[in-house]
Amino acid sequence: MEGMQRVVEHLRNRPEELARLKAEGKKVVAHFIGDYLPTELIYAAGGVPLGLVHGGDPEAVDASAHAVWRYMCPFSRAMYGYHVLKEQKYFELFDLLAVPITCQHLRRTAELYEFYTDKTVFKLGIPQAYDGKRGLEYFKGGLNLFKEFLEGHTGNKITDATLGEAVDTYRRLRDGLKKISELRKSPRPPISSKDFIRLNHAAHLLDPKLMVDLLDSLYHDISQKEGPKRKGPRILLTGPNIAMGDYKVLNLIEQSEAAVVIEDIAEGVLFYWENVAANGDPMDAIADRYITKRPNCAFNRPSMVRHFDFIEKLARDFSVDGVVWYQLRLCETWDMESHFLPERLKKMDRPIPMLKLESEYDIEDIVPMKTRVEAFVESLR
Amino acid sequence: MRNSYKEFMEICDYTEKEIQKEMPRVKRFFEKTGLNEEDAKRGKDRLINYYQCGELRGMRMHIGALMKWTVDIVLAKEEGKKTMWNELPQGMNSAYLGAVHFVDSNIVVGSPGLNFFNILGGVFGKLDHMWTWAEENFFTQGVAHCACNFTVAGGRALGAIPPGDLTIMQGIYCDEAPKTGELIEHVFGERVFYINRCQDEYLFEPPGGERQVAYLAGAYELLQQEMSKVAGAEITDEMVKQNLMNYYLVEQAKIKEIEDLRVMSDPQVLRVQAWNLLWIFHVFSPGKPGFEERMEALQVLYDELKGMVDRGEGITEKGAPKIIYAPMLPFVDPEYGKVLEDAGINVCCNEVYSTQVVNVEQSMAFMALPAPMLFASMWLSVPLLYVHTRGDSIVQNYKQLEIDGILLLAHYACRIIGSDMIMVKEFVRKELGPDVPLAVLDYDIYDNRYYNHEQARTRLESFAEMVKSAKQSRAKFAA
Numbered sequence: 001m002e003g004m005q006r007v008v009e010h011l012r013n014r015p016e017e018l019a020r021l022k023a024e025g026k027k028v029v030a031h032f033i034g035d036y037l038p039t040e041l042i043y044a045a046g047g048v049p050l051g052l053v054h055g056g057d058p059e060a061v062d063a064s065a066h067a068v069w070r071y072m073c074p075f076s077r078a079m080y081g082y083h084v085l086k087e088q089k090y091f092e093l094f095d096l097l098a099v100p101i102t103c104q105h106l107r108r109t110a111e112l113y114e115f116y117t118d119k120t121v122f123k124l125g126i127p128q129a130y131d132g133k134r135g136l137e138y139f140k141g142g143l144n145l146f147k148e149f150l151e152g153h154t155g156n157k158i159t160d161a162t163l164g165e166a167v168d169t170y171r172r173l174r175d176g177l178k179k180i181s182e183l184r185k186s187p188r189p190p191i192s193s194k195d196f197i198r199l200n201h202a203a204h205l206l207d208p209k210l211m212v213d214l215l216d217s218l219y220h221d222i223s224q225k226e227g228p229k230r231k232g233p234r235i236l237l238t239g240p241n242i243a244m245g246d247y248k249v250l251n252l253i254e255q256s257e258a259a260v261v262i263e264d265i266a267e268g269v270l271f272y273w274e275n276v277a278a279n280g281d282p283m284d285a286i287a288d289r290y291i292t293k294r295p296n297c298a299f300n301r302p303s304m305v306r307h308f309d310f311i312e313k314l315a316r317d318f319s320v321d322g323v324v325w326y327q328l329r330l331c332e333t334w335d336m337e338s339h340f341l342p343e344r345l346k347k348m349d350r351p352i353p354m355l356k357l358e359s360e361y362d363i364e365d366i367v368p369m370k371t372r373v374e375a376f377v378e379s380l381r
Numbered sequence: 382m383r384n385s386y387k388e389f390m391e392i393c394d395y396t397e398k399e400i401q402k403e404m405p406r407v408k409r410f411f412e413k414t415g416l417n418e419e420d421a422k423r424g425k426d427r428l429i430n431y432y433q434c435g436e437l438r439g440m441r442m443h444i445g446a447l448m449k450w451t452v453d454i455v456l457a458k459e460e461g462k463k464t465m466w467n468e469l470p471q472g473m474n475s476a477y478l479g480a481v482h483f484v485d486s487n488i489v490v491g492s493p494g495l496n497f498f499n500i501l502g503g504v505f506g507k508l509d510h511m512w513t514w515a516e517e518n519f520f521t522q523g524v525a526h527c528a529c530n531f532t533v534a535g536g537r538a539l540g541a542i543p544p545g546d547l548t549i550m551q552g553i554y555c556d557e558a559p560k561t562g563e564l565i566e567h568v569f570g571e572r573v574f575y576i577n578r579c580q581d582e583y584l585f586e587p588p589g590g591e592r593q594v595a596y597l598a599g600a601y602e603l604l605q606q607e608m609s610k611v612a613g614a615e616i617t618d619e620m621v622k623q624n625l626m627n628y629y630l631v632e633q634a635k636i637k638e639i640e641d642l643r644v645m646s647d648p649q650v651l652r653v654q655a656w657n658l659l660w661i662f663h664v665f666s667p668g669k670p671g672f673e674e675r676m677e678a679l680q681v682l683y684d685e686l687k688g689m690v691d692r693g694e695g696i697t698e699k700g701a702p703k704i705i706y707a708p709m710l711p712f713v714d715p716e717y718g719k720v721l722e723d724a725g726i727n728v729c730c731n732e733v734y735s736t737q738v739v740n741v742e743q744s745m746a747f748m749a750l751p752a753p754m755l756f757a758s759m760w761l762s763v764p765l766l767y768v769h770t771r772g773d774s775i776v777q778n779y780k781q782l783e784i785d786g787i788l789l790l791a792h793y794a795c796r797i798i799g800s801d802m803i804m805v806k807e808f809v810r811k812e813l814g815p816d817v818p819l820a821v822l823d824y825d826i827y828d829n830r831y832y833n834h835e836q837a838r839t840r841l842e843s844f845a846e847m848v849k850s851a852k853q854s855r856a857k858f859a860a
Contacts, residue, residue, distance in 0.1 A: 069791055069800040071525035101581045104556050104796035111768060114584040115804050125579025125593075128552055128559070131603075138579060138596045301552055301559040301575045302566060332557045332796075335524045336564060358524075 003218030004195055007202045010214070014205055015089040021048055027154045028094045032079065032109070033204055035271035035294060036100035036126050038143065038286045043208060044158045044166035045150035050094055051204025052079055053268055055243020058361045060085055067112050073330045074361045075241045075267070076105035080112045090205070096153055098122045098146065103299045103333065122149050127291065128301050140287045147283075163282045169208050170276065176215030177203065177272035183223060184261045185318055188230070190222040193237065193260030194250045200269045201244040232257035233321035233380035236314055238341075240298065240327055240334045241267040249326045249357060252370050256377040262318040264311055266297040298333035307337065308344045315345070315352055322353050322380045324373075329360040353380065385421035386411070392425045392434050393448045394441035403452070409459075410452040414501060414541045415510050424505045431715035432504075432655045433696075439682020440655055444504065446674045447662055451496040457489040458543035465611060466545035469494040469529045470558060472664035473760060474549050474576065476629040477604060477752075479667030480621040484614040490667045493542040494533040498827060499658055502532075502713030511535030512828060519564055525794040528828030530561040537569050544571045547611045549604065552577035553597070553760060554797045574607050576600045578761070585769050589761035594754065597761065601753035621752035628668035635679040636663040642686050644730045644782065648695025650686045653718035653728035657710045660731075697727045702785035702845075702852040705778050707732035707805070708765060708798050710790075714829040720838050721788075724845035729782060732775050733764055736782070768801045772808030779813060786818035786848035793825040793832065818851045820844040 018028055029047040031037040039049040054060075060081035061074045067084075068077060082091040097119050099110035113119050124142045127135025147158050156162075177199060183190055199218070203211050235253055237260045242250075253260055263269045274293040277285040295310050296303050315323065323345060327334040338356050345352040355376040359365045386407060390400050411417065428434035434441045457464045465481060465488055467474040478490045502508045515531035516522050518538070536542035548571050550562025562573040578597045582588055608616045636659065643651045659682075666675065689695060704726055710718045721728050750758065764770035775787060787809060791802035806821050822840055825831040 067803055069802065071794055072796065072800055101579060104580075104800075107580050108796065108800050111584055111801070111804070115768065115807070121583070123581040123583065125581030125596075127579060127596075128556075128577045129575055134596070134599050138592070141592055142579075142581065298560070299556050301550075301556075301577065302563040302573075304563060304567060329523065330525050332524060332526055333560045335521050335526070336519055336557075336560045338521075339519045340567065 001191075001195070001218070001221060003214065003221045004198070006217070007199065007206075007214050010206055010210065011202055015093065018048065018050070018090075018093045022093065022095070027096060029096045029098055029150070030090070030094035031098040032100060032106050032267075033271075034100055034102045034106065034267045034297065036102055036290055037098050037124055038146075038290055039208070040163065040166040040170050040276065040282075040286060041143070041147055041150055041158060042098070043169065044162040045147075045154045046156040046162075047096075047150060047154050049208070050090060052082075052090065053201045053204045053244045054078070054082060054088055054090065055241065056246030056248070056361050057082075058363065060088075061361050064112070067116055068108060071330050072108060073105045073240075073328045074359070075243055075328055076109045078243070078361065079106070079109045083113070083117065094119070096120050096122065098124065100124045100126050102126050102297065103331075105331070120153070122146060128299060130292070130296070130300065130306070136287055136291055139291050140283065143283060143287060160282065167276050167278070167282050167285070169212065171278060172212045173203060173208050173215065174272040174275050176212055176219060179219055180215065180222070181262070181272065186226070187319075188226040188228065189259065189261055190225045190227045192227075192254065193263060194247060194254065197242055197247075197250065197263065197265075197269055198244075200271070203271075204268070230257060230259050231381075232259060232377060234258070234319055235260045236262050236264065236311065236318065236320040236323045238264040238311060238323060238325050239266075240331050241265065242269055242326070244268070246359070246361065248359070248366055249324065249369065249373075252366070252373040253324065253377070255370075256374050258322070258377045258380070260324070261320065262314050264295065264314055270295060298331075298337045304337055304340055308341060311341065312344065312348060315348070320352060322355065322376065324376070325354055325356040327356070327358045329358045385418045385425070389421040389425045392428050392441060393445040394438065395445060403449075406452055406456060410455050413455050414497075415539065416501070416505055416507060420505045420507055427504055427506065427715060431652065431719060432658065433652055437682060437685050439678055439685050442678035442681055443659060443662065443675075446671065446678055447496065447499055447658075449674075450491060450671060451500045453489050454491045454493050454496060455541060455543070463488045463611065464543060464545045465490045465608065466548040467492050467665070468533050468548060468550055468558065468562070469498075470555070471551035471553050471576070471760075472661070473629075473756065474551060474604075475665045475667045476625055477601065477621060477756060478549065478608065479628065479669050480616055480624040481608055481612050482667075482669040483620040483624070484612050484616065486670070488612065490670050492665045493536060494529060495661065495665050497532050497536055497542070498529075498712040499662060502827070503654075503658060503715055506713065508532055508713060509830070511539055511541070512830070514538050519568075527555070527557050527794045528825065528831070530557055532827070533561055534564055534568075537565065537571075544569055546572065547607055548573050550575055554766070555795070557796075574604055576604065582767065584767070588767055588770060589758055594757045594761055597757035598751075598753035601756050605753065618752045622748070622755065624668040625752070625755065626748060628672050629666055632663055632666050632668070632672065632675060632679070635676060635683070636660065639679065639683050639686065640730070640734065642683065642690060644734060646686070646690050646695060647727070648693070648699045648701065649697040649722075649727040649729070650689040650695050652696055652722060653706075653710060654715040657712070657718065661709070661712070697722060698725065701725055701727040702848045703727045703729040703782065704786040704788050704848055705730055705732065705734075705775060705782070705784045706788040706790060707771065707775060708790065708792070709826060711824060711826050711829060713827060714834065716834070717824075717837065717841070720841045721845055724842050726786075726845045726848060729784060730778060732771060732778070734778055735774070736778070765798060768804045769808065771801070771805050772812070775805070775809050776812045779809075779817070785852045786844065787820075788844060789819065789821045790824050791821055793823055793828075795826075816851075818844075818848045820847070
């Protein structure tokens with residue numbers, strides 16, 4: 001696909017481009033990608049939002065061993081390990097790091113940056129419960145602090161006009177991704193899950209306006225086409241995280257002739273699902289989108305009923321035959337939740353089986369995972 | 382034939398009359414928790430070997446109070462009582478719940494998981510059946526789940542922990558405890574109340590920011606409303622504060638006297654494992670419920686320990702090297718601390734020990750706050766919550782108490798007080814220099830299956846040798 005080629009080319013040039021923007025005085029504001037950090041604010045402040053989306057590399061995990069104990073999730077360890085390795089430019093290029101405090105793993109990673117590096121860290125508190133106004137007000141308070149933080153560091157005031165423009169840009173970006181995602185409701189999806197996930201990752205790294213154009217042109221390319229005919233089942237992939245580079249589960253599913261047609265992935269994908277309202281006070285609309293409207297995550301308490309309702313809806317809308325639950329080892333909340341989903345899926349009008357896989361970014365994961373994926377896909381035929 | 386139940390109850394300071402009256406309940410407790418007469422015998426031996434119950438009546442009274450409380454918890458529903466639980470790992474919420482006794486003293490208030498660790502784990506050494514259930518059902522092995530939650534969930538599944546009419550699961554420390562709350566809600570249908578905080582404080586800044594305190598206080602306000610609903614009568618702010626000030630804090634002051642006595646004693650008068658149990662038992666105190674019994678036990682123990690100090694008696698040699706440990710010793714493996722003591726070490730205090738004198742004026746102003754704000758402020762100032770306050774506390778104690786070695790224990794699977802241990806070590810090293818005898822060991826507070834006891838022994842003994850030889854070298858150098 002030509003559209004994908006263009007995305008890949010832009011990604012290739014992005015580190016140099018970021019270096020140039022830095023040299024011109026722009027602030028690169030990195031953030032963790034759990035979709036709780038409103039990048040609209042960074043953009044409105046004239047900063048360059050940069051989602052730290054890489055993972056899947058056991059070396060990056062190992063590189064954090066001098067600083068943090070081994071029972072933290074591999075993605076969170078890699079988030080610091082890449083910085084230690086100095087091989088991944090994105091992890092060196094940023095000026096500021098904004099961390100939404102979702103789970104304990106990412107909270108600890110933020111502390112590693114505070115403790116061991118001279119990077120300036122901003123922490124955004126995330127209310128873990130959907131308890132109405134109280135949590136939302138706390139979050140709004142945090143957003144105001146974030147706004148002040150950004151204004152202080154970039155030297156630019158966030159005005160209603162700049163924020164409105166940023167909201168509009170991100171609305172278009174999310175709409176672009178959602179339109180493409182929904183094409184996969186078709187029996188012959190015109191885009192593979194791996195490519196779609198790459199688009200999500202690119203959206204964390206590239207300039208949002210550029211990304212809007214790229215998505216529009218890609219949509220134009222593929223919306224009238226049909227994808228290859230497949231014999232295999234349609235899969236919903238759920239889990240905490242698919243990082244850029246952690247593609248083994250996607251490869252294995254594709255190799256087994258099944259197709260992932262929708263993802264419920266808390267970090268890295270799915271940030272397109274809900275949008276910020278176009279009218280009303282933009283800060284209120286942002287808070288509402290990032291806390292109330294967005295699909296929830298296993299660290300929420302409680303989370304299961306709402307989470308499983310969402311999965312069930314996706315499974316129906318995308319005509320799914322099976323669910324693959326892909327979790328990172330040592331992610332305690334996702335693991336506990338994993339025990340309850342099969343029971344819920346069995347109760348659907350058309351019961352759907354589930355396969356649970358886990359990984360610690362270890363290369364040795366692949367062989368047993370392959371056997372299990374193949375057997376699962378076979379059982380769905 | 383010996384009656385092991387009776388002997389066990391005797392070592393727990395039950396009177397003859399109490400034994401007669403309570404025996405059926407105690408036996409029922411054994412049955413419900415999966416214990417048997419053999420366990421009673423083993424429990425008695427462990428109380429003598431590790432908790433000084435053979436020598437100190439104050440310890441026997443403590444274990445008795447803990448045992449009676451645990452029996453009340455286990456049998457609460459069979460006996461038709463209402464129940465309010467505060468599950469691990471947060472202690473002070475129990476003092477909130479205890480206020481319910483101002484309106485109904487029949488409600489059983491407690492922390493089943495904590496009591497199980499101390500009694501079933503520490504005294505009887507038998508919790509595996511609950512852990513196995515948890516691992517077979519909801520806590521996948523290899524994911525580094527916390528055994529604290531195995532007990533909370535497994536205890537319920539096996540019918541040992543009756544459902545709470547209101548159960549607090551805290552999200553102040555970690556994510557897994559509240560997730561276990563969700564499990565309890567989902568599987569056992571219990572009414573769970575979550576107390577959350579957003580952990581967005583910065584390292585190296587004073588803890589307990591205004592926003593954070595206000596948010597946490599909001600959770601306590603809601604808790605108070607929930608408690609009122611369950612109790613069927615209003616729990617007022619005044620009741621909560623009275624429970625805190627007239628009961629909970631009075632008890633904390635008394636246990637602090639014992640702690641001070643212990644820390645300053647040379648030779649050491651109280652085994653660290655006994656202290657470990659006492660400390661956590663009183664931190665989780667509900668205040669008013671059972672107050673008199675606990676206070677009496679504290680006074681008797683204080684008098685006994687003071688007597689030992691006056692007579693120059695102790696469980697270590699005089700002048701033995703002193704160490705500070707962080708954060709606490711394993712509850713279920715009482716031999717852990719004894720290994721150090723047998724190697725000639727005075728296991729002096731843990732990281733949260735404070736030599737600071739209370740500022741009365743400041744405290745009075747503090748106490749004028751509404752109850753939810755008061756609790757939230759107190760909680761967010763606990764040093765254990767942050768890397769730098771942990772480090773600070775260790776460094777201050779090291780300097781002021783003339784400590785000879787530092788033992789940092791990284792609690793396996795704990796994303797809070799385990800995963801930060803390397804940073805705590807770096808912090809301490811930076812402040813005290815590279816020559817301080819310091820070790821970081823992997824262990825598990827709740828589950829002794831997660832470390833190899835013999836390996837732990839080797840490491841603890843090596844650490845003890847290192848501390849002793851460093852002390853000798855310093856003495857030689859000074860001479």
